[in-house]
Amino acid sequence: MSSALIWTLVGLGLGVLVVRRRSLAVALVTAQALVLVGVALDEAESGGDVLAAGALAVRAIVLAGLFLLLVSRTRAVRPVRARVAPLARAGVAVAFALALTWLVPAIGLVSRDAERGVLALVAFGISTAALRRATLFQIIGIVLVENALALAALQLPGGASVAIELGVALDLILVTVVAVVFYERIFAAFGTADSAALRALRD
């Protein structure tokens, strides 16, 4: 896998962190997943590898469908304001990614660029969940982290277990389906998709 492709994936991840519109974030995270599908198919050496790539593709399409359905069913009067401005978000996330790269010297993947890309995407995913107030972005943050881990699985020297890859894809779809149920109910109960409204439970 070329370095340019890895940094394209990282760029798409950073885009998710800074864009304002939910539909654009869904498009970026889906594009990221589809790039991973392409890489998986390109590097496939056995029927199992093709099956794992197929699972990644199904995952990408199902999640995109769920997210877009959710966006269309929960149109807010005004978009939820993030608690941190886009440039500041990007700054915090990049600093987090650099810190993670410094703290984790080697993962054991086939190239150092792949390792940096994985760590940067994990940092962007966690930052998205932490810094965006819109609840949909918190789910997308989880998907970003899972995309990072899919990249890591593709760049393992001996390849990852197909069973584990299929399981991870299935788990992510399950978690997202449950998150979508919650999202709709939260929107109905609180009248907003702003996670700042979820503050009743404090000690």
Added chain:
Amino acid sequence: MTSREYPALALIALPALATVLLLFAPTSLVQGLARLAALPTAALALTLTVLALHASAEPVIGDWLVVDVAGGLLVGVIGVVGLASVLVSPAYLGAGTDSLVSPERRQRIYYATLYLFWAILLAVPLVGNLGAAWLLVEATTAASALLVGFSGHARALEAGWKYLVLTSLGLGVALLGIVMLAAGIPTAGLGGLSWQALSTYSSGSETALIAYLLLLAGLAAKIGWAPVHNWLPDAHSEAPPPVSALLSAALLPAVLLVAWRSQHALAPVVGEHTAQTVLIVFGLASLTVAVPFLWRSLPWKRLLAYSSLEHMGVIALGIAFGTPLALAGVAIHIVAHAVAKALGFYAATPLLSHDPLAGEHAVTGIGRSKPALGTTMGISLAALAGLPPSPLFVSEVLIVAGGFQAGHPWAASATALLLALGFLGLAHALIETTAGDSPPRRQGSIAGLRGVTALTCVSVVLLLSLVAAAVVLPGSDLVDALVRGLS
């Protein structure tokens, strides 16, 4: 296949099959079917426990499946708590009508999701592979989050959302640790992540340590260890009481077993002392965070949730100390905590029927207004506080003694001090809950009180039996098997 592998596979298949049947059975049969399937599931779980304990010297160890003493104990705990949760569920479902789903599908979705959660939980202690264990733990998140928010109330939705997001992110971090481990293990594929293969990691101790830290930090988010415990008090307090019992008494220790197996497998790679220190830090942090909350006047289920944080910390310390005394304490602690905590959560259904505001403020004087309910709550709280003759008192003494035996006098002393402070907080709550001032409350019949009273009698017998077991357990073959683990 051995005589233990068949029941192990049947144990996972039975509740999974029940889940499917519950989804398609006629509505009138759903509750009966749920009760009917619970009995053989629990019986099978206990059978497997007996078989695992009986053959403690010869555990079944494969890439997919393991049946050992630790797993056997956990399976028994999950089986019994699951059975009790199914049996007390009609009282919960009958007490209200609110839910995430439409009223006509409410009962069916509740039982199907509960069974799915139970089936996955039963599989976690039996799985022979870190990668597959991660998949199961992540799958519990989807099923249990639905159950946490099942009432559909605003607070339950908030708790379920926090639980889903925080634990999913945490497990993402754990998966990064697993990928790092997979990269350094010569055996490719699924077998490379079997518990025994983990010790063959060969990409350097520094990378192994980071992978271990990521794995433990991620699992900590699911176990509810401080400082990544934020979801725990919310989810445990807002979930339906039968689900809270499963979350606290079964889910937390099941995920803790995954952390225990990982620690045991990776200790030769990252260093015994380092592997222990990480668990000691999580254990002491959990105790330190929990104790101030045990001193506060909290709603009943929230108090029990913070008690879970305390007890998961104690178990982490016992595993870290790793001596025969400490591990004997861990075994007793896991079982006794499950019995006492599940009983406490089951008491919440009649409590909320008796005092509908009990979900939002600390309750006092229940022993005066409803003696039977006060007795149940008192027994649960006394046992959890470690008030002698509670088996949790004996297990805590064993764990602290094990800490001194392992050469961790400062950690053992800090544990003893924090446990004493926690005891004082819970003892105060015990007195206030049972014998404090009793405001005017609703009189008349209370939903689920008879069932909970019957469970109290069973729990008292179990707790006293555990005291006896705690006396004979140290020095036994079972403890030797726990010390050996899967090596």
